[in-house]
Amino acid sequence: MTLTPDVDSVQDTYTRDGVVLLKNILSNHWLKKLRLAVDSEVQKGDRYFAYKNMREKSGTFQDYCLNSDVGQRVAEVADSPWTSLIYDQIFAKEPGTKTQTGWHTDQPYWPVAGPIMTIWIALDPVDADNGALEFIRGSHAWGAKYRPFKTDQLGAFTHYLEKDNPDYVDMPDFEKDREIYEIVHFDRMEPGDALAFDGMTVHSAMGNRTTTRRRRGYAIRFAVKGAIYEPRDEVTEWLHDSSLKPGAPFREGRFPVIFGS
Ligand SMILES: O=C(O)CCC(=O)C(=O)O
DSSP, X not given: OOOSTTHHHHHHHHHHHSEEEEOOOSOHHHHHHHHHHHHHHHTTOOOTTOOBOXXXXXXXXXXXXXXXXXXXXXXXXXXOSEEEEEEEEEEEOOTTOOOOEEEEOSGGGSSEESOEEEEEEESSOBOTTBTOEEEEXXXXXXXXXXXXXXXXXXXXXXXXXXXXXXXXXXXXXXXTTGGGSOEEOOXXXXXXXXXXXXXXXXXXXXXXXXXXXXXEEEEEEEEETTOEXXXXXXXXXXXXXXXXXXXXXXXXXXXOEEEEX
């Protein structure tokens, strides 16, 4: 049974815009469990996006990734016969975290080429006041590969990685030229709503300007049909897997197929 309402139009939007809103994908059971799991993780007091790959340890994150319906939802949105798991990450932008997360694309940071998708799940109501994500509509289809870069504790640009790799171009100043791009955000996400976005979609996140409203996001990165393993030394060595040959389908080994075959 298909889980995604109006799946054809969701697929069309995702293909055209590189991002689509999925309403209410979490049961109350998972919402409660994920909130608790996030809160216990962020007690470590690390920087706001440093909590990652929790799914490799047993516990709620692993249970959700392996045993919920999220893999099927990804396959439906991407129209793929299978979904494999790359890694997961918490983005807890707490009240008063005013810094805007710099514009970036995700895929250049990971050892993968081809179609990948993030599911970013809101665990609190999210709007423009407490840190909504912003996207440049259709940018995933531009064919541009933007150089990965390092950021400071709050997510602002510090310096580029892979400076000599000719496959990449420096990131334009999208913020300065906002008016020439089609920048979109979703006015209001409810807890349990999710954004599905392509690994090449240019995006950022607003600051949390409120003094009281938390903004906990739980993001999971997935590969789908057509994704291949492409390790590069300067980025995400922590995601390398020597059991996969470069160019092999991005599945198996550390990246289990969680839906389909
Ligand atoms: O949630 C955020 O603040 C940023 C999320 C993000 O950039 C991502 O999921 O790639």
